Amino acid sequence: MAETMQSLDGATSQNFPRTGQxxxxxxxxxxxxxxxxxxxQTILSDPxxxxxxxxxxxxxxxxxxxxxxxxxxxxxxSHWVIGNPQDPRGKRIEFDAQITDDEPGRRIAWDSITExxxxxxxxxxxxxxxxxxxxxxxxxxxKLPGGALTNALFSIAERGPRxxxxxxxxxxxxxxxxxxxxxxxxxxxxxxxxxxTTKKWMYGETNPKPRGASESASxxxxxx
Amino acid sequence: xxxxxxxxxxxxDPKIINxxxxxxxxxxxxxxxxxxxxxxxxIPTMESGDIVGHExxxxxxxxxxEVKKLKRGDRVVVPFTISCGSCMFCRKDLWSLCDNSNPNxxxxxxxxxxxxxxxxxxxxxxxxxxxxxxQYVRVPFADVGPIKIENDLPDEKVLFLSDIYPTxxxxxxxxxxxxxxxxxxxxxxxxxxxxxxxAYLLGAGKVIAIDRFPERLKLAREYCGATTIDYSEEDVTxxxxxxxxxxxxxxxxxxxxxxxxxxxxxIAGLYDKVKQTLMLExxxxxxxxxxxxxxxxxxxLSIPGVYxxxxxxxxxxxxxxxxxxxxxxxxxxxxxxxxxxxxVEQGKIDPxxxxxxxxxxxxxxxxxxxxxxxxxSCTKIVIxxxxxxxxxxxxxxx
Numbered sequence: 001m002a003e004t005m006q007s008l009d010g011a012t013s014q015n016f017p018r019t020g021q022x023x024x025x026x027x028x029x030x031x032x033x034x035x036x037x038x039x040x041q042t043i044l045s046d047p048x049x050x051x052x053x054x055x056x057x058x059x060x061x062x063x064x065x066x067x068x069x070x071x072x073x074x075x076x077x078s079h080w081v082i083g084n085p086q087d088p089r090g091k092r093i094e095f096d097a098q099i100t101d102d103e104p105g106r107r108i109a110w111d112s113i114t115e116x117x118x119x120x121x122x123x124x125x126x127x128x129x130x131x132x133x134x135x136x137x138x139x140x141x142x143k144l145p146g147g148a149l150t151n152a153l154f155s156i157a158e159r160g161p162r163x164x165x166x167x168x169x170x171x172x173x174x175x176x177x178x179x180x181x182x183x184x185x186x187x188x189x190x191x192x193x194x195x196x197t198t199k200k201w202m203y204g205e206t207n208p209k210p211r212g213a214s215e216s217a218s219x220x221x222x223x224x
Numbered sequence: 225x226x227x228x229x230x231x232x233x234x235x236x237d238p239k240i241i242n243x244x245x246x247x248x249x250x251x252x253x254x255x256x257x258x259x260x261x262x263x264x265x266x267i268p269t270m271e272s273g274d275i276v277g278h279e280x281x282x283x284x285x286x287x288x289x290e291v292k293k294l295k296r297g298d299r300v301v302v303p304f305t306i307s308c309g310s311c312m313f314c315r316k317d318l319w320s321l322c323d324n325s326n327p328n329x330x331x332x333x334x335x336x337x338x339x340x341x342x343x344x345x346x347x348x349x350x351x352x353x354x355x356x357x358x359q360y361v362r363v364p365f366a367d368v369g370p371i372k373i374e375n376d377l378p379d380e381k382v383l384f385l386s387d388i389y390p391t392x393x394x395x396x397x398x399x400x401x402x403x404x405x406x407x408x409x410x411x412x413x414x415x416x417x418x419x420x421x422x423a424y425l426l427g428a429g430k431v432i433a434i435d436r437f438p439e440r441l442k443l444a445r446e447y448c449g450a451t452t453i454d455y456s457e458e459d460v461t462x463x464x465x466x467x468x469x470x471x472x473x474x475x476x477x478x479x480x481x482x483x484x485x486x487x488x489x490x491i492a493g494l495y496d497k498v499k500q501t502l503m504l505e506x507x508x509x510x511x512x513x514x515x516x517x518x519x520x521x522x523x524x525l526s527i528p529g530v531y532x533x534x535x536x537x538x539x540x541x542x543x544x545x546x547x548x549x550x551x552x553x554x555x556x557x558x559x560x561x562x563x564x565x566x567x568v569e570q571g572k573i574d575p576x577x578x579x580x581x582x583x584x585x586x587x588x589x590x591x592x593x594x595x596x597x598x599x600x601s602c603t604k605i606v607i608x609x610x611x612x613x614x615x616x617x618x619x620x621x622x
Contacts, residue, residue: 044312132312163330170329178308178324178365179290180242182342187354187362188235190273199271209327215288216241 118143181212227265246366277357278304303557309368392418395528398551399477474520483529506533
């Protein structure tokens with residue numbers, strides 16, 4: 001990518017032959033009893049700012065789906081509580097995750113250190129080659145099935161782990177760019193009737209969406 | 225409340241949800257032609273209890289903590305698209321393609337690959353935001369959308385900045401008009417009428433307008449200055465009429481201001497109606513087919529009419545064979561609000577020219593039916609949500 005940029009001033013790589021790249025897909029889907037998921041977004045911000053936002057683990061419940069709380073235990077270890085923040089009596093999964101790789105402004109990787117919970121992930125921040133901000137790639141792996149965490153994710157998030165990863169990164173972008181997560185939660189509506197009620201989940205009205213910067217009293221109660 | 229049913233209900237007042245929200249007390253609102261696609265059940269993910277309406281203006285009642293430009297008491301017109309103002313698309317002036325305003329982006333991604341901006345009161349695929357055929361509405365990203373009205377022009381002269389005037393204008397701008405060009409416009413509803421006026425403003429030499437309702441054709445001819453064709457008249461064939469009116473060349477640009485529910489009395493029209501009813505195709509692209517056929521070689525086809533899904537039997541070979549250009553999409557509202565407000569202030573155009581009915585909120589369900597069935601010479605309906613019933617909805621004929 002850096003070569004492409006250089007070609008704007010130097011003539012060398014405007015001549016042919018020039019070497020391109022070949023696409024190979026990232027691991028995604030269910031493999032070896034584990035769910036691999038990834039999401040990618042271009043965010044109008046610089047890698048350093050986004051990296052520090054991601055290091056602020058206590059803010060995770062504001063934008064990551066199904067995270068009730070995340071508390072730093074030490075420099076590298078944080079304690080996660082996963083569940084539906086809207087349902088205080090709902091199922092909770094707790095585990096500790098340790099940072100396994102930390103390159104400021106570039107990459108963070110983590111892995112669960114709690115026995116029985118297999119959950120790992122990595123996020124990379126790459127400057128967009130044409131200056132359109134930062135390409136953020138989030139990759140996550142959770143163990144299937146019967147794995148307590150996966151089941152909890154399925155039942156809580158009402159979407160598969162793959163979509164959960166996509167939504168979490170989307171919310172990260174929304175917070176970084178727009179300063180809030182768009183929401184219609186709590187807005188008035190007329191009588192829903194039978195079909196409206198059954199389809200509520202489809203439109204996200206029953207999803208435990210993180211509250212972002214919401215000022216709505218009901219949203220703030222959910223998180224506590 | 226389901227296909228073909230609009231009802232008036234008392235619901236809770238909207239509240240501030242996010243820090244960039246404002247709550248508006250609505251002073252005037254309107255029914256849009258595109259609301260009829262919702263009414264007729266052709267836009268997926270509408271649900272019982274959804275509040276519709278995306279053309280409205282009013283007075284700011286309350287603002288969220290991050291709203292900087294608006295304050296209580298400001299008089300504003302609100303564009304129908306919701307945009308964050310900070311993503312790549314908003315910064316490129318592609319406001320209706322905003323990345324960050326649709327809470328249901330995943331539904332749109334499943335259907336379209338990527339999600340555009342959210343819209344007010346226009347189904348859950350477009351965000352599910354409650355609309356403005358109401359007394360109060362919540363406006364997200366209040367510093368980005370609403371335009372302050374600091375003159376004393378009456379509501380009715382500025383209300384249509386919320387959608388149909390900018391949408392008609394973009395429809396014309398998307399034609400890449402060169403001075404003296406001939407532009408043909410299908411549909412003389414509000415968007416079509418504003419497109420005619422805008423095409424002249426942008427330098428068109430001749431505008432040809434196609435419809436079948438006398439009251440619309442009259443406005444097109446007598447207010448906007450178009451040459452009109454009534455496609456329902458005997459012996460009228462649109463492609464031939466346009467060839468005759470353009471010296472055998474075809475219109476330089478065509479505008480489809482009709483969209484997915486085009487009407488036609490021909491066999492092809494019946495074919496689309498049957499397929500759409502059986503849900504074998506979502507849209508009836510009759511106008512699109514005709515425009516592709518009629519346009520001159522290398523011409524530009526602009527589509528402000530709404531399409532929702534999968535089309536059938538569109539002669540893409542003709543589009544390719546003639547090397548035409550196509551421009552379409554929801555309106556990038558914020559790009560047009562200031563310049564078009566200026567036109568209104570300068571008196572270049574009085575957008576209220578097309579209003580035919582003024583009603584109170586209790587009359588809205590009836591007006592949907594009248595508007596859909598094109599009864600009562602209806603060309604545009606404006607609603608005062610604080611009045612239950614207006615005595616004489618129909619204003620004096622011009």
